[in-house]
Amino acid sequence: MTDPHPAASRGFSTSEFERRTDAAQKIMAQCGLDAMLLTTEPEVRYFTGFDTIFWLSPTRPWFVVVPSKGKPIAVIPEIGAPSMSLTWVTDIRTWLAPRPEDDGITLLTDTLHEVMPNDGTLGLPMGHETHVRMPAADFRRLQSGLDGISIADGTDVVRSLRMVKSEAEITKIARMCSIASSAFADLPNHIKAGDTERQAFAKFKIDLLQKGADDVPYLVGSSGPGGFTDVINRPTDRVIIEGDMLLLDTGSLYDGYSCDFDRNFAFGHASDAAKTAYDLAWRATEAGLQAARPGITTTELWATMGKVLEDGGCSGHQIGRMGHGLGMQVTEWPSLMAGDDTMIEADMVLTLEPGLAFGDGKMMLHEENIVIREGGAELLTRRAARDLPIIT
Known part of the structure; x- marks a missing residue:
């Protein structure tokens, strides 16, 4: 490719x-x-x-x-x-x-x-x-x-x-997003049921560095049976087993500029509830991709993704926003949330990060990185798989 x-x-x-x-x-x-x-x-x-x-x-x-x-x-x-x-x-x-x-x-x-x-x-x-x-x-x-x-x-x-990036800044963020996208795509070739979270995260981090990242200062996530309840934890010695789901979220650096996105994986099989939650988060992200453009506010973009979640019966989550700015830091201004009301401009780099709660307190997050152009959103990350990836 x-x-x-x-x-x-x-x-x-x-x-x-x-x-x-x-x-x-x-x-x-x-x-x-x-x-x-x-x-x-x-x-x-x-x-x-x-x-x-x-x-x-x-x-x-x-x-x-x-x-x-x-x-x-x-x-x-x-x-x-x-x-x-x-x-x-x-x-x-x-x-x-x-x-x-x-x-x-x-x-x-x-x-x-x-x-x-x-x-x-x-x-x-x-x-x-x-x-x-x-x-x-x-x-x-x-x-x-x-x-x-x-x-x-x-x-x-x-x-x-x-908040508004130069082309030189955008190029660096895009390069890091491309490196991380390739590492996520290759991850099923490196991890398996029987690995601990710590081992899985280490393999991913090594691959990021080998593919060209300068550093991986932010790498969080967790695993659990049929889902996970913590999205900002460091990896533990918990052994990943068949039926588990795993989330990895990285803010890795290329020449001082960061990506920030996650990917979800299931091992062996996934429950219908997990597949449905993944589909809902994916569609909410897609709505954000189609809506993001100069001239709308961050609150309007947040509401667009939120409506998809609400229409899908989402019970909400406690993250507080559905995306943010991105650049030298893994999170920057603005926030995609109610009441932020920042006017979106061309050459802003944003994350789209809708999430929802499902099942017994489990969470599902999707995240993509985009740059705003005059004609709309341009993906910097390689779009997440349409269906929940299952590692066998």
Whole structure:
């Protein structure tokens, strides 16, 4: 089969980061923000290209300041200077960290006063799916040193930009979706009844890496007789037997961009209830695929899938939404749910994830990854099998 999503080039051109920064500065001006402070891995990477797993260490804070004009300024621990110097950022200010008595706060405060000499308003992401990554005591110290500089919510700046992807971003997500689709298609050749969940998941993870994934940071699911009741658990030593169902859900990475979708399998045979639930979730996903297009809201898309489930007698589930944005993180803005009401635009990348409860508290989930084009949804994943796959 010809791969519809061939290998994507790694990294981004300088012009990509220039475009992102210029767009952010335009939004900042509209919102009355004189600078933005970024403290989390995805926001720092989005504007600089700084890509390291050193973020897993909680010891050191990292800061990037986006001024009203010009390039971002990195205020980072000295250990990160060589890596940051490989990016398009040229103004890199460092301190020898960790230094608990003043872990970059004075340096950051001085930088903010330099780029905002007349005081003004500093934007800081404060909304849902954002956080401030520094010790609370350090944040209080930063606030006390800002003097005439006020802090306002800058969530809309990063949210509006990151929800709509560039073609370079879409290509990376598509490549990861293609790799994971191939691994899911090959999974019945690697696992069997008698494997433990841990063994089945390990085989899948190894195959993902061998097929080209850079990392598999998110791999969850479970098995159970005729179905499963937990969709976010780590694998256990439970032995999979005939009559079981297995769900695997992965957010694997290619060049810093993620897929996020699941597949369901039965072993030996499946109950009529499981087959019916699978069919209902598949049809709800199909309705979402047909409905997704620019100009409708996330709530309308959610309702389209929900109507199929309701018409099929769905008793609901406790997941809270039926999809979300996708990109550098396995879940991003927006949420496909009642009340979100985000207007869907071309070049958004979304997951469609209808789910339902059936039988004795069992669950069924379907998930596909799509990019929104002017004419509608374009699948990035290879569509799930029409009927519940049975591994014999």
